[in-house]
Amino acid sequence: MLRLSNIHTYYGNIHAVKGVSIHVNPGEIVALIGGNGAGKSTILRTISGILKPASGTIHFGSDDITSLGPESILRTGIGHVPEGRRLFKGLTVRDNLILGAYSRRDRDRIDDDIDAMERLFPILKKRKGQIAGTLSGGEQQMLAMARAMMARPGVLLLDEPSMGLAPIITAQIYAQIKALNLGEGLSMLLVEQNARLALNLAHRGYVVETGRIVMEGTTGELRESNEIQRAYLGKGYREVWE
Amino acid sequence: MSAYVFHVLIMVSIFAILSLSLNIIVGFAGLVSLGHAAFFGIGAYASGLMMIRGMGFVPALFLAGLCTAALGVALALPALRVKDDYLAIVTLGFGIIVVMVLMNLEVTGGPDGLVGIPPAALLGTPLYSKPGFLALTLGFLLVMILSVYALKQSRIGRAWAAIRDNDVTAMFMGINIYYYKMLAFIVSSFWAGLAGSLYAHYTAYINPQTFGMHTSIQILSMVVLGGIGSITGSLLGAALLVVLPEILRPLADYQDIFYGALLVTMMVFRPQGIMGRVKITEIFGKK
Amino acid sequence: MFFQQLVNGLVSGCVYALIALGYTMIFGILGIVNFAQGEIYMFGAFGAVTVYAATGSLALAILAGLGAACLVGVLLERFAFRPLRGTHPLVPLISAIGASILLSSLARFFFGPEDRPFPHEFSAATYTVFSAHITGMQLTIMGISAALMTALWLFLTMSRHGKAIQAVAMDSDAARLSGINVNRAYVATFLSGSALSGVAGMLMAVYYNATSPTMGLLPGLKAFSAAILGGVGSIPxxxxxxxxxGVAENLGAAYLSSNFKDAFAFIALVLVLIIRPRGIMGQRK
Known part of the structure; x- marks a missing residue:
């Protein structure tokens, strides 16, 4: 469905992504795990067109989207929930949702979709007229996801949805991500520093280190790998898992 | 050489002092000033008034520099509370106010300006000849180049560079950014004042229009054309922008079209200026 | 006397506010100061005067004025600012100053240095309110300004495209990820800011019955001061x-010194920056 082939991306003078090839199948959640600065976010930003790859191709379905701008890429069906939520903080919750649907032509159905998002994230209904910047971290994450969903994407790129959130809120967010995947059949590419969370949720995963994919497999395989346990899951993980 | 060539060379050296002095603010400290001609004017008027009242050339010259530096402090006190575009408008407003004051005061002769300013004199001998005056301005220019170069290499110059690249980081490095920005204004306005004094005694007649926004923009164009932060660039910029209009005198009406287009195209295509080096490219290129 | 000066001040204040809106919108969305805003104002006036002189039609003249102002604004965005996105703040600043000089000297080249009259007769009726005489023209200026400000406010806060412009001003990358074309938002901002300045220019051309290549300089600078005074980026x-x-300047000229009328704007600016560097309505980032 979404396929990156040998993508190289520069971030200023830094060669941040060095020949990455990954794919996401329909209905699948794929996790990108790896340390700080490994290039995970850069991969997502390259897919959604904020950054241009220096070489390589990106295909979505049968379309080559490598050279498209972010607005066109969104219209082909790739939604991106950026790192740090990046809400329009001075606008209301409702305005954020309306702007999420900015690229759509079927305007008459936007209100229905706002209702659908408010069913999925009931807190957003309560906060409707509130300025987005005044929401709590968890609420902001929900709004960011709902905003991206308003464009009716086929694939959702999720960048660090757990960042800065308390464990109990994170669990709630992850349950909602799972519901989106099951309910809407939405494919996802999930970037997460918390490898344990990501590997529990996803079907498959890639491990990114210094701009390269160093390992890939089903999440079961990855969880069993010694290196992953040592590097990303920590000692304590083994005890919890077994 | 004809008197005309000497005249052009004298103007080049006076404007070279001005563009170098503005380069201290813009290029070294990364600030901006759109009112630099006001300093030039203050120096010219101060020196002219003092000599008309009987003071000797050398004390008048240095007092004019000091007066201008004092005014530089007066401007910098409020102006340095703000940055970038705000600073641009404050300095621009300052330039307009200074011209307005010169226009309206009785002592400065109002719109007619000051007439009959005595010529420069060294050791009691007035300098009437153009070659003699050129030697004087070149001497000042040389001293200035050396001192500015030394300043750039010194601890102060490094502090300025740090502030120019990122003033917040500079502050966290323990640099008193307010003090160093102030220092840039003081040094710069002092030299601009000296240039004003030299100009006043050279032309013997000054009026407020000479020191308006047009001249401020002209000096800024010199700095930008040569290369922001580059000493040789400032000299080259001054030489080009004094000599070119002389050559293109028949096209004098289009001079401002040329300045405007020059500033825009330089910024779009070569923001580092003619003499810009790789380092400056990085600073003024993509951030 | 006081009320008269107040009215005169409000009239010039309306014009400053129209131009200041252009400054503040462009600053809000691009983070740059369009120093050539006063020249857009001037081109608006010249567009109208030229076409009026040729055709005698006020409607065509207004269209031409709007068209000239918008054209200049869009060209500026495309050629003087867009290539400079993401550079050191000095770079667009100097480019804008250059554009401003270029535009005013081009106007002098095409239209000549002399003042041009705007030979349209408007109603000479005056109304007296609290001992102040208000002319029909003054009422027109205040009315049109108020209507345009309201329209701008409604556009930005109520319409989808207006909200999109706000979104780009708040976070341009997030806006792109929501499918908003940021270049279009920049152009729309320049267009609306230029249209407002163009209208201001036409109003002043009629009010003073004079149009000149340098007419944009002082109003442009004062409007920028006004934008800073109010807090750059803030529409109210x-x-x-x-x-x-506008009011401070007229009262200052009446009660302090009329020679220094043009200096009051900058003195007020310096005072505000000392007391409240972010302006009256400015907020912390």
Missing amino acids: GAIIGGLVL
């Missing part, structure tokens, strides 16, 4: 700043 700030400046 630009309006309040413009009105405060």
Whole structure:
């Protein structure tokens, strides 16, 4: 469905992504795990067109989207929930949702979709007229996801949805991500520093280190790998898992 | 050489002092000033008034520099509370106010300006000849180049560079950014004042229009054309922008079209200026 | 006397506010100061005067004025600012100054240095309110300004495209990820800012019955001061700043010194920056 082939991306003078090839199948959640600065976010930003790859191709379905701008890429069906939520903080919750649907032509159905998002994230209904910047971290994450969903994407790129959130809120967010995947059949590419969370949720995963994919497999395989346990899951993980 | 060539060379050296002095603010400290001609004017008027009242050339010259530096402090006190575009408008407003004051005061002769300013004199001998005056301005220019170069290499110059690249980081490095920005204004306005004094005694007649926004923009164009932060660039910029209009005198009406287009195209295509080096490219290129 | 000066001040304040809105919108979305805003104002006036002289039709003249102002604004965005996105703040600043000089000297080249009259007769009726005489023209200026400000406010806060412009101003990358074409938002901002300045220019051309290549310089600078006074980036700030400046300037000229009328704007600016560097309506980032 979404396929990156040998993508190289520069971030200023830094060669941040060095020949990455990954794919996401329909209905699948794929996790990108790896340390700080490994290039995970850069991969997502390259897919959604904020950054241009220096070489390589990106295909979505049968379309080559490598050279498209972010607005066109969104219209082909790739939604991106950026790192740090990046809400329009001075606008209301409702305005954020309306702007999420900015690229759509079927305007008459936007209100229905706002209702659908408010069913999925009931807190957003309560906060409707509130300025987005005044929401709590968890609420902001929900709004960011709902905003991206308003464009009716086929694939959702999720960048660090757990960042800065308390464990109990994170669990709630992850349950909602799972519901989106099951309910809407939405494919996802999930970037997460918390490898344990990501590997529990996803079907498959890639491990990114210094701009390269160093390992890939089903999440079961990855969880069993010694290196992953040592590097990303920590000692304590083994005890919890077994 | 004809008197005309000497005249052009004298103007080049006076404007070279001005563009170098503005380069201290813009290029070294990364600030901006759109009112630099006001300093030039203050120096010219101060020196002219003092000599008309009987003071000797050398004390008048240095007092004019000091007066201008004092005014530089007066401007910098409020102006340095703000940055970038705000600073641009404050300095621009300052330039307009200074011209307005010169226009309206009785002592400065109002719109007619000051007439009959005595010529420069060294050791009691007035300098009437153009070659003699050129030697004087070149001497000042040389001293200035050396001192500015030394300043750039010194601890102060490094502090300025740090502030120019990122003033917040500079502050966290323990640099008193307010003090160093102030220092840039003081040094710069002092030299601009000296240039004003030299100009006043050279032309013997000054009026407020000479020191308006047009001249401020002209000096800024010199700095930008040569290369922001580059000493040789400032000299080259001054030489080009004094000599070119002389050559293109028949096209004098289009001079401002040329300045405007020059500033825009330089910024779009070569923001580092003619003499810009790789380092400056990085600073003024993509951030 | 006082009320008369107040009215005169509000009239020039309206014009400053219209231009200041252009400054503040462009600053809000691009983070740059369009120093050539006063030249857009001037081109608006010249567009109208030229076409009026040729055709005698006020409607065509207004269209031409709007068209000229918008054209200049869009060209500026495309050629003087867009290539400079993401550079050191000095770079667009100097480019804008250059554009401003270029435009005013081009106007002198095409239209000549002399003042041109705007030979349209408007109603000479005056109304007396609290001992102040208000002319029909003054009422027109205040009415049109108020209508345009309201329209701008409604556009930005109520319409989808207006909200999109706000979104780009808040976070341009997030806006792109929501499918908003940021270049289009920049152009729309320049267009609306230029249209407002163009209208201001036409109003002043009629009010003073004079149009000249340098007419944009002082109003442009004062409007920028007004934008700073109100807090750059704030729409209500630009309006309040413009009105405060217009009134302060007229009262200052009447009660202090008329020679220094043009200096009051800058003195007020310096005072505000000392007391409240972010302006009256400015907020912390």
